Structure formats: structure tokens, C-alpha cells
Amino acid sequence: MTLGQTQAFDTMMPIYGFDYEAKMLDLAVMFANTAPVTLEIGFGMGSSLVEQAAANPQRNYIGIEVHRPGVGALLLKMQQRELTNIRVISYDAIDVLNNMIPDHSIELLQLFFPDPWHKRKHHKRRIVSPEFLNLLHKKVTAGGHIHFATDWQDYAIHMLRVLQADDAWLNCSRSSDYIPRPENRPLTKFERRGEKLGHGVWDLMFQRERV
Numbered sequence: 001m002t003l004g005q006t007q008a009f010d011t012m013m014p015i016y017g018f019d020y021e022a023k024m025l026d027l028a029v030m031f032a033n034t035a036p037v038t039l040e041i042g043f044g045m046g047s048s049l050v051e052q053a054a055a056n057p058q059r060n061y062i063g064i065e066v067h068r069p070g071v072g073a074l075l076l077k078m079q080q081r082e083l084t085n086i087r088v089i090s091y092d093a094i095d096v097l098n099n100m101i102p103d104h105s106i107e108l109l110q111l112f113f114p115d116p117w118h119k120r121k122h123h124k125r126r127i128v129s130p131e132f133l134n135l136l137h138k139k140v141t142a143g144g145h146i147h148f149a150t151d152w153q154d155y156a157i158h159m160l161r162v163l164q165a166d167d168a169w170l171n172c173s174r175s176s177d178y179i180p181r182p183e184n185r186p187l188t189k190f191e192r193r194g195e196k197l198g199h200g201v202w203d204l205m206f207q208r209e210r211v
Contacts, residue, residue, distance in 0.1 A: 005072030046074025
């Protein structure tokens, strides 16, 4: 980590970070309010999450990321912009979802540019799977949404296939596949660079059935 990231980690993590513990969090206590919650899995260096939190101070945000420099970068950006509506957990996302996030508590769950595990022999490691969707169905509120994005077309096809096979999720795409990038998903430097090189990006938005 850079010196700034290290200092931000040391000063901000005790305030806005939560250690992993196999115990359900009380999100109303965690944020000291009952505002809607967006949870992002794998926020990278935190740019997108910070932009969203800054633009929507009336919402709460939870970021999960195992990469320590990324956590430090997010906390530094929070410090610089004086943001208080983000909470951070640096641990495996599946364990956190299973053991710390209450059922039906997340209004929007975001998964942006997860590892595509592009080699066929590694496809089984991809996070998006029927089992993953079953877990999200427990955690997302009735009528809530999941938003995935990837710059690997093969993974986009895989995600769409898995989602469409699950009747518990309704595709928000007018063309029954992908959606244009929503304005509330900020462009990252990585994505801008990819666009200049002609790389595509695929966004998927699905809604959890209300029943």
C-alpha cells in the first residue's frame, strides 16, 4: 500500500470497517439509520463505490474486498471526500453474505468486473452460479435488484444463461439480455481504457420477484 493508503487504513478502518465474525450485523445500528442499502462485492480500488456514495448521501453502502491496497485506497478516498455512508468488510464475500448480512436487507447488490476465470478448466471458480443466485435471493429485498457487469463476453453469456434459468429473477432488459450502462454506475479508468481499445462491456440488471 502507499503511505496515504496505509494511514487511511489505520485511521479509518476502526471507524468504518468491520472484522469478519460469524454473527449477523444489525444494519440499522451499523449505519445509525434505516436508509436503503447497496452492497458491492469486490470494489477494487473503490472509485465506483465512492462516486456512488458521494452522489447518493441518502443511501448506505457496504463494500466487500479482500485486496488490502484496494481497501486502503477506498478509505483514503472516503477520507478525502469526507464520506460517512460506506462500511467496509475485508473478507471472502460468500462467507460475509452467509454469516454477516441479514436476509432481505440489501436493496441493490453490485458485482462489477469479477474475475472471469477465462480458461475453461477454471470456469467452475466463477462466482456467478446457481448457488450464488440462491444466496443472493435470501439477502436481497423483495423487489430489490442485482447488477452485474463484465468486460468478458464469454462471462456475460454465462451470467445471462445462469440468471435466465432462475425463475426468481426478472430481467430488466427491454431486449431480454443486457442493459445499457446505467448512469449510476460510474466509468472506471480501467473501463475507459478498454473502450478506447474497442473492448465491450456488458451490464445485467435483474429484479428479485416480490413474492
